[in-house]
Amino acid sequence: MTGFAIFRMPEKKRASMVIQTQGKTFAATTWEEIDDKRGYVIAPFNISERTPLLILQPTVEMDVDCDNSDAVKRLMRVAISSVTDVASWQSEEQCETERMAYNRLFHRYSKALESGDFRKLVLARVHHVPYPETPKDMGEYLSSLFMKACALYPKQYISLFSTPESGTWLVATPETLLSCDQIGRCYTMALAGTMKAGETEKEWSLKNQMEQNIVTQYIRENLEDIVCCLRVEPAHTVMAASLLHLRSDFHFSLLGTHTVGEIARKLHPTPAVCGIPKHKAWELIVKEEGDRRRYYSGFTGMITKRETNLFVTLRCMRATITGFDLYAGGGIVKDSVLDDEWAETVMKMETMERLI
Numbered sequence: 001m002t003g004f005a006i007f008r009m010p011e012k013k014r015a016s017m018v019i020q021t022q023g024k025t026f027a028a029t030t031w032e033e034i035d036d037k038r039g040y041v042i043a044p045f046n047i048s049e050r051t052p053l054l055i056l057q058p059t060v061e062m063d064v065d066c067d068n069s070d071a072v073k074r075l076m077r078v079a080i081s082s083v084t085d086v087a088s089w090q091s092e093e094q095c096e097t098e099r100m101a102y103n104r105l106f107h108r109y110s111k112a113l114e115s116g117d118f119r120k121l122v123l124a125r126v127h128h129v130p131y132p133e134t135p136k137d138m139g140e141y142l143s144s145l146f147m148k149a150c151a152l153y154p155k156q157y158i159s160l161f162s163t164p165e166s167g168t169w170l171v172a173t174p175e176t177l178l179s180c181d182q183i184g185r186c187y188t189m190a191l192a193g194t195m196k197a198g199e200t201e202k203e204w205s206l207k208n209q210m211e212q213n214i215v216t217q218y219i220r221e222n223l224e225d226i227v228c229c230l231r232v233e234p235a236h237t238v239m240a241a242s243l244l245h246l247r248s249d250f251h252f253s254l255l256g257t258h259t260v261g262e263i264a265r266k267l268h269p270t271p272a273v274c275g276i277p278k279h280k281a282w283e284l285i286v287k288e289e290g291d292r293r294r295y296y297s298g299f300t301g302m303i304t305k306r307e308t309n310l311f312v313t314l315r316c317m318r319a320t321i322t323g324f325d326l327y328a329g330g331g332i333v334k335d336s337v338l339d340d341e342w343a344e345t346v347m348k349m350e351t352m353e354r355l356i
Contacts, residue, residue, distance in 0.1 A: 003056050003163035005040045006146060007301070008066060009309065010155050015066050015146075018058035018302070025163045027052035031268075034303070035261035041310060042166050043298040045269060046282070050291045054165055066150045098127055099342070105288055106338050112284060113334045120214050121275040121284065124293050124329030125345055129356055131323045142319065145170055145355045152354065153241055157311040159300055166295055168319040172351055174240030175272065175312040177299045178264050182306050184254035186227070186263065190215040190235075191312075192272050192331065193246035194344050197239055204237075204246060211331045212246040215271045218278070219250060222266045227252040241315070241351040260308045264299070273297035273312060273329060294318065296327035315351040326352050 003025050008015040018040050026037065029047060037055050044051035102125050109121045135141035146160045149172045157176075162168035180186040192215045193208035204212075212235055224230055233249040254263070274297075275281025295318075301310040317324040328348035330341045 003054075003161070003166075005042075005056060005159060005161035005300075006064065007040075007157065007159040007161075008150050010157055013066055015064045015150070015158075016302075017060075017062050017064055018056060019060040020056045021059045023057075025165055026055040026057060027165060028055065029053075031265045032261070034264065035259050038303055038305065040161065040300070040302055042161055042163065042295060042300050043268070043313075044291075044295050045273070045293040045297040046286050046291065048291055051294050052165060054163055056161075056163065066147065098125060101125070102342060102345075103338065106332065106336075106341065108288060109284075109332045110334075110336070113332065118281055118284075119276040119333070120211065120271055121281055121332045122271075122273050122297075122329045123332050123341065124273075124285075124289060124297065124327060126292060127326045127328075127349055128320070128322075129317075129324050129326055129353060132356065138319075142168065142170070148355050153351070156240060156315070157301070159311075161300065169295060169313075169316055170319075170324075170352070170355070171300060171311075171313055171316040172241070172355075173311050173314040173316070174238070174245065175314055177267055177270070177301075177310040177312050178260065178308060179310070180254070180260055180263075180308040186252050186254060186260075188219065188223075188250045188267060190219050190248040190250070190270075190272070191238075191245050193244075194330070194347065195244045196347060197242045197244055207333060207335060208246060210333060211271075212248070214276055216248045218271045218276060219267065223250065223252060223263075226255055226258045226262070226266065228255045229253045241354075243347060243351070260303065264310060268299055268312075269297060270312065272331070273314070275331075293327065297329060315348065317352045324352070324356060 002020040004019040006015055006017040040056040042054040047053050105123055109123055112118050149158045153172045156172045156174050159171040175191045176189050178188050192211040193204055230252040235246045235248045237244050238247045295313055296316055298313050299310045300313050317326045326349045328345040330344040
């Protein structure tokens with residue numbers, strides 16, 4: 001077996017499982033290669049030799065009832081035992097503490113923002129959480145986490161995927177990158193701003209509103225010349241796990257010869273995971289963070305002849321030999337406060353930590 005993915009769309013009761021049993025996972029070295037491919041996409045933040053753009057081309061596809069945990073566990077046990085490559089489960093070696101590394105990069109990003117070259121930069125970090133006890137059956141353990149995520153987060157996209165190249169990841173993301181149907185009607189969103197649920201009596205801070213406006217403006221500017229019938233809904237508050245976010249919805253249709261792959265490349269990486277200006281921010285992040293993000297803040301989902309459903313890989317964790325690497329990031333602007341930004345990443349990681 002080459003790899004598998006099991007995923008549940010937001011607000012659905014059934015999950016889909018795709019398995020590639022033959023050949024190697026298709027590994028792309030450029031974003032353009034997504035245009036003529038069909039399958040389950042596993043895209044990194046940045047394509048590199050260490051983190052290629054992967055596309056599972058399934059030889060087996062099936063639906064699974066999310067309430068039938070025994071069926072999911074049986075499938076997962078077989079899939080995990082067939083795919084898992086121990087070498088790909090190694091955790092990051094940390095030469096400095098998480099907080100020291102975060103503080104160092106925060107000050108570098110803040111200095112770059114003060115120069116006026118950037119309006120926003122997204123700083124990400126990794127946090128390792130050991131297994132409560134060593135799992136006796138990794139397939140059963142991971143399937144139980146997938147089922148738990150489906151139960152706890154019914155409005156989020158839940159995915160568990162594994163290939164020798166990517167390792168094994170569990171995702172519970174609130175953000176759609178791109179959704180298109182067979183006749184070219186498409187949808188995306190601008191998701192930014194973070195506040196703890198239960199704080200609805202508080203108004204959104206200027207910093208959060210600024211982040212949301214930046215993301216909304218960026219998406220509008222990138223889409224308006226290559227799509228038609230663009231409609232943008234006003235920003236509104238949505239809940240994702242125990243967090244609140246500001247979200248604006250975009251509805252549009254594909255124009256002329258423009259492809260789904262082209263739209264996805266236009267949108268990724270969004271300012272919600274990268275910064276403004278996009279390419280310059282991306283260059284700085286890759287320089288400072290290297291490949292540390294791996295598949296965090298990339299995107300994942302199915303592309304078929306009938307439809308496309310791609311989601312930003314937020315709220316995620318990667319299985320390692322000793323536990324899980326949890327990933328989170330936050331938008332840094334000129335007036336950001338170090339301790340507040342650190343606290344925001346802690347809140348975001350709680351979504352996945354609740355599952356362990």
